[in-house]
Amino acid sequence: CHDRGGYSIEYLPAALPVSKGIQQMKLILILTLLCIWLPNPGGLWAQNDQSIMPVSWDKYDDLDKIFLENGEPPPFSSRPYSVDEVKRNLARINPERLSLAGKTAYRAIEEDLKKRTLARHRDGLGLNASLEMNIEGYYHTEEDAQWLYGNEERLPMLDIPLEAWLGNILYANVTLTIREEHCLVSEAADNYSNVISSPYELAGYTPFRAFFALGGKHWSLRFGRDVLSWGNGFAGNMVLSDYADFHDSLYFTTYWDFFKFSAAYINLDPWLTDEEKDLYGVKDAYKAFFGHRVEFILFRRLNVAITETVIFGNYYPELRYLNPLMIFHNWNIPKRANSLMSLELDYNPYKWVNIYGQVAMDEYQTSYEIEAGDGGNPRAMGYIAGAETFLPLGRGYLEAGFEWAQTDPWLYNRERPWRSEERR
Numbered sequence: 001c002h003d004r005g006g007y008s009i010e011y012l013p014a015a016l017p018v019s020k021g022i023q024q025m026k027l028i029l030i031l032t033l034l035c036i037w038l039p040n041p042g043g044l045w046a047q048n049d050q051s052i053m054p055v056s057w058d059k060y061d062d063l064d065k066i067f068l069e070n071g072e073p074p075p076f077s078s079r080p081y082s083v084d085e086v087k088r089n090l091a092r093i094n095p096e097r098l099s100l101a102g103k104t105a106y107r108a109i110e111e112d113l114k115k116r117t118l119a120r121h122r123d124g125l126g127l128n129a130s131l132e133m134n135i136e137g138y139y140h141t142e143e144d145a146q147w148l149y150g151n152e153e154r155l156p157m158l159d160i161p162l163e164a165w166l167g168n169i170l171y172a173n174v175t176l177t178i179r180e181e182h183c184l185v186s187e188a189a190d191n192y193s194n195v196i197s198s199p200y201e202l203a204g205y206t207p208f209r210a211f212f213a214l215g216g217k218h219w220s221l222r223f224g225r226d227v228l229s230w231g232n233g234f235a236g237n238m239v240l241s242d243y244a245d246f247h248d249s250l251y252f253t254t255y256w257d258f259f260k261f262s263a264a265y266i267n268l269d270p271w272l273t274d275e276e277k278d279l280y281g282v283k284d285a286y287k288a289f290f291g292h293r294v295e296f297i298l299f300r301r302l303n304v305a306i307t308e309t310v311i312f313g314n315y316y317p318e319l320r321y322l323n324p325l326m327i328f329h330n331w332n333i334p335k336r337a338n339s340l341m342s343l344e345l346d347y348n349p350y351k352w353v354n355i356y357g358q359v360a361m362d363e364y365q366t367s368y369e370i371e372a373g374d375g376g377n378p379r380a381m382g383y384i385a386g387a388e389t390f391l392p393l394g395r396g397y398l399e400a401g402f403e404w405a406q407t408d409p410w411l412y413n414r415e416r417p418w419r420s421e422e423r424r
Contacts, residue, residue, distance in 0.1 A: 048115060048126065048165035049084035050215040052173065055227045055242045059112050062105035065390045065397055066093055068354055069102045073303035073346040076260045076295040077232040078253065079242075082213065082220045083113055085255050092257060099392035124167040132159040136194045143189055151185040152243065157194050161209075169216060173226075175209040178202065208246045219254040228264060230293055230307060231358060231384075232344050234403050238360035238382040238411075239307050239342050240264070240291065252324075260295040263324035270313065280314075288312045292324045303346035310339045338362070340412075352391055358384040362411050380410035 053059070063086070064074040075089050086109065095106045119127045134155035140147065156179035165171045178196065181203045185191055196202055211224025225246045231237020240247075253262040266289040272282060291309035298304060310328040312321070315336040320326075329339045342360040349355065362380035388401030 048168055048171055049082065049087065050165065050169060050171040050213045050220065051083045051115060051163070052080050052171065052211070052213050052220075052222065052226065053083065053086060053112075054209065055080050055229045057112075059105075059109045062109055063089060064354075066098060066102045066105050068348055068390060069098055069351050069392070070094075071348060071351045072300060073297065073348045074232070074354060076255070076303065077230065077237075077305065077344070077346070078260065078262045078293055078295060079229045080226065082215055083115075084215065084217065085220070085253075086113060088218075088255065088257070101392035101395055101397050104395045105397075126163075126165045128161075128163040130161050132161070133157065134159075134194065138192050140189075145189060146186055147189070147191065151180075151182045154180075154185060154194050157196055169214060171213040171215075173209055173211060173213075175207050177206040177208050179206075218256060220252070222249070222251045224248070228266070230262070230264075230291070230305075231342075232305070232346055232356045233358060233384045233405065234386060234388070234401065235405070238358050238384060238407075239293075239309060239340075240289075258297040261293070262295075263290075263292040265290050265322065268311075282314050286312070286314065286316055288317070290317070290322060290328070292328075301348045303344075305342075305344040307342045307344070308339065309341075310337050312337050353387070353389050355387045356384075357386070358382075360411065362413075378408070378410050380408050380413070382407040382411045 057080070060079065060081075067074050067089075070093050072092075081089075090106070090109060093106065095103055098106060115126075115128070117126045117128045134157060136155060138147070138149055138154075140149075156177045158178035160176040160178075162174045162176070163172065180191070180194060180196060180201050184201055207225065209224075209226050211222055211226050213220055213222045215221060225248050227242050227244065228240055228247045228249060228251065229237070229242035230240035236243065247264075247266045249264050249266040251262070251264045253260065268287040268289055270282075270285050270287040272285055276282070277285065289309060289311055291307060293305060293307040295303065295305040308328050310321075310331075313336065317336075321328075321331055321333070321337075328337075329341070331337065340360060340362045342358060344356070344358045346354055346356045360382040362382075363377045364379065382405075384403065384405045386401060386403035388399070390397040390399050392398075
């Protein structure tokens with residue numbers, strides 16, 4: 001068991017002093033631009049479309065199903081979505097053409113998007129709080145074995161989401177979570193419930209969600225802690241998985257009917273012991289993920305996603321390395337980074353059917369390099385292939401599918417631990 005890490009900040013050299021008058025001019029300019037940018041609040045404060053629907057939101061599956069039923073590939077698989085993005089996806093579907101199951105799913109999504117508040121000011125400030133309780137019980141026959149149904153599968157005993165928003169541009173979320181400490185779940189064979197009976201059993205690193213989201217039509221900028229996911233695999237994906245408890249990140253996305261661009265900077269824990277720091281001569285116990293992703297739809301039936309990511313380690317990145325439009329591999333900085341690229345496809349040959357695949361490349365090695373014996377690191381590739389179908393059956397769907405995955409042993413790994421992409 002371990003504590004979660006925080007942010008690290010590197011300060012630039014001292015800048016030239018700025019006069020007080022120039023600072024005031026900047027403030028006036030910013031306020032003027034905001035007044036111009038923000039529409040009249042009279043009709044704006046009715047709802048907030050910048051709320052973020054978490055990766056665990058069960059209606060993502062419903063959204064996939066009605067898109068397939070409409071004869072289109074599933075919506076873009078970089079998640080979570082803002083409410084605005086969900087609504088723009090729904091606007092592409094005519095619910096009258098859906099089956100009974102599709103109409104039921106469509107209405108369920110619409111209902112979830114309705115934001116109910118405890119308090120609202122007429123000038124646009126809204127506040128909300130709720131209580132979500134889960135009581136679970138478990139049993140297994142091998143008394144001396146660790147739980148297979150572990151910490152990731154168990155729901156927290158209590159979630160207390162606290163939300164606030166300002167008009168239709170700013171949203172904030174802090175979700176206080178009461179759940180068992182990870183070690184008590186994984187190591188205690190006689191832990192048969194998620195109910196906490198003692199304050200000493202409480203996981204102390206809550207909250208798992210705590211972020212701001214600023215956005216408008218077709219874009220969203222988020223800063224804070226939330227779970228992110230990039231990839232179309234059912235059991236997981238090769239790029240950015242939702243397996244983690246949280247990602248501390250700065251995240252930007254812009255989304256359109258047939259195109260989406262996303263970029264994410266995520267602070268990671270290096271998980272280096274003092275011995276490893278001394279052995280490898282680590283200067284700074286620093287590790288971070290930086291990635292960008294382009295998704296687009298071809299021929300209305302093929303969804304393509306191209307993603308490139310880089311792991312920085314041991315050196316703080318220079319500002320130029322954080323250019324989201326650059327090809328990361330071409331920085332040629334193997335001493336401080338490891339880059340990875342992936343290609344994903346979702347193809348809908350006929351409604352209710354999705355055929356998908358994913359290829360991730362960490363290290364490419366030609367046959368000549370292998371024969372010569374001096375071609376650098378071994379090949380490091382990963383593959384996912386699968387198919388799924390959702391057949392309407394009354395108000396629900398009959399679901400079926402399969403998935404195959406394979407990874408080379410060196411995928412995500414590097415000869416230095418602080419540049420490895422897997423969570424240690």
